[in-house]
Amino acid sequence: MTKLLVKNGQVYQDQQLVPGDVLIKDGKIAAIGENLDQPDQMVVDATGKAILPGLVDVHVHFRDPGQTAKETVATGSASAAHGGYTTVCAMPNVTPVPNTPEQLSQMIAKNQQQAQIKVLQYSPVTVDERGDELVDFAGMKAAGAIGFSNDGIGIQTAKTMYDAMVAIAQTGLPLAAHVEDHALMNGGVMNAGQRAQELHLPGAISVAETSQLARDLELARVTGVHYHVCHVSTARSVELIRRAKADGIHVTAEVSPHHLLLDDSMIQNDNPMFKMNPPLRTKADREALLAGLLDGTIDMIATDHAPHTVADKGNSFKDSAFGITGLETAFPLLFTQLVEPGTVSLEQLLNWMSFNPVRIFSIPNPTDIKVGGTANLSIWDLEVDRQITEAELQSKGKNTPFIGAPVVAEHFKTICNGELVD
Numbered sequence: 001m002t003k004l005l006v007k008n009g010q011v012y013q014d015q016q017l018v019p020g021d022v023l024i025k026d027g028k029i030a031a032i033g034e035n036l037d038q039p040d041q042m043v044v045d046a047t048g049k050a051i052l053p054g055l056v057d058v059h060v061h062f063r064d065p066g067q068t069a070k071e072t073v074a075t076g077s078a079s080a081a082h083g084g085y086t087t088v089c090a091m092p093n094v095t096p097v098p099n100t101p102e103q104l105s106q107m108i109a110k111n112q113q114q115a116q117i118k119v120l121q122y123s124p125v126t127v128d129e130r131g132d133e134l135v136d137f138a139g140m141k142a143a144g145a146i147g148f149s150n151d152g153i154g155i156q157t158a159k160t161m162y163d164a165m166v167a168i169a170q171t172g173l174p175l176a177a178h179v180e181d182h183a184l185m186n187g188g189v190m191n192a193g194q195r196a197q198e199l200h201l202p203g204a205i206s207v208a209e210t211s212q213l214a215r216d217l218e219l220a221r222v223t224g225v226h227y228h229v230c231h232v233s234t235a236r237s238v239e240l241i242r243r244a245k246a247d248g249i250h251v252t253a254e255v256s257p258h259h260l261l262l263d264d265s266m267i268q269n270d271n272p273m274f275k276m277n278p279p280l281r282t283k284a285d286r287e288a289l290l291a292g293l294l295d296g297t298i299d300m301i302a303t304d305h306a307p308h309t310v311a312d313k314g315n316s317f318k319d320s321a322f323g324i325t326g327l328e329t330a331f332p333l334l335f336t337q338l339v340e341p342g343t344v345s346l347e348q349l350l351n352w353m354s355f356n357p358v359r360i361f362s363i364p365n366p367t368d369i370k371v372g373g374t375a376n377l378s379i380w381d382l383e384v385d386r387q388i389t390e391a392e393l394q395s396k397g398k399n400t401p402f403i404g405a406p407v408v409a410e411h412f413k414t415i416c417n418g419e420l421v422d
């Protein structure tokens, strides 16, 4: 029987930080209160630390199998644990793509074996994330898929999206969409506009995102599928989702930390760490994303953790890969830049980073801190004065524009299913 006693922390209960200890037995929270001394348990001294729910990220890339120089299930999940996450959902843009229920269940078994936290797995929508050959949706659900996604590429034709939605609606699982029309992107590597002109880089117009989103919302309306929008990046997308929700369409949405905290005016000259899909947009877009979170249009924050090697990311802006890592920087940055100055509350941030994803994706690893609940905790020092360093990152991918960013939060421990995982 595993026993763990987390002592003298500030426990997040009823939307407040309350002084206390947390006693954990056999994966569950056995008691919460002051002075919970008991013989023969392992003690974690959390004096001065905040004991928060484990974080949940519905959008990560672990590159395993196929590109294990960038990340593996083991390093990706270690990175997640170090960032305070107890559950993540891995995208299927790996090589080979898990196209069949058998391949997907093998991946899920491997995730379970090699990860210290819960790594749930998306099924692709179409075979090899290409063309129009749909996967066996019922079989993928039976194999354990958490949802369906062709993340990395938008589904280019309305016919494929419509057929997929009709079938996925039957499963009840979410269809998580990367919305980008390739032809309209026209080879753009950053947001089209003044900054792209200054940097002499090809720009992608934001209607590449919004036109496909508008199409999908109309298809979701008639099919009734749970349609989840990945990494929303424009003000107009927020407006389209807001109206769709008001119309009763079953749509949910995520935004990434980088789209909330950065915009294209901040892109440093030819620095590929600012390159990702969808691209950083304008300051007005960034402000609209935060407004969308605040009014409930956007439901959650997901990192889109996209690790790359130096060989792929260390070139010019134009020639580097798209994507940045996020698991270890998300909470410290968002706490520092949004909660500390009072722009949002800790309660709101934890809803977006833990409780809403659990509820909306029916995550089988809940994070409520209550007696009898599963012990999924992230423990933080929230009163430090430091900078993010490359050395602290456990991900193989060091590709983030946030090295050197000042933060007031520092990871202390993560407990997943009652076990200390970092």
Ligand SMILES: NC(=O)N[C@@H](CC(=O)O)C(=O)O
Pocket (backbone or CB within 6 Å): 061, 093, 151, 152, 153, 178, 275, 276, 277, 278, 304, 306, 307, 322, 323, 324
């Ligand atoms: N976001 C990115 O720029 N890249 C992601 C794919 C994706 O999320 O679309 C990746 O897999 O590298």
Ligand SMILES: [Zn+2]
Pocket (backbone or CB within 6 Å): 151, 152, 153, 178, 230, 231, 277, 278
């Ligand atoms: Zn994507």
Ligand SMILES: [Zn+2]
Pocket (backbone or CB within 6 Å): 059, 060, 061, 091, 151, 152, 304, 306
């Ligand atoms: Zn992604």
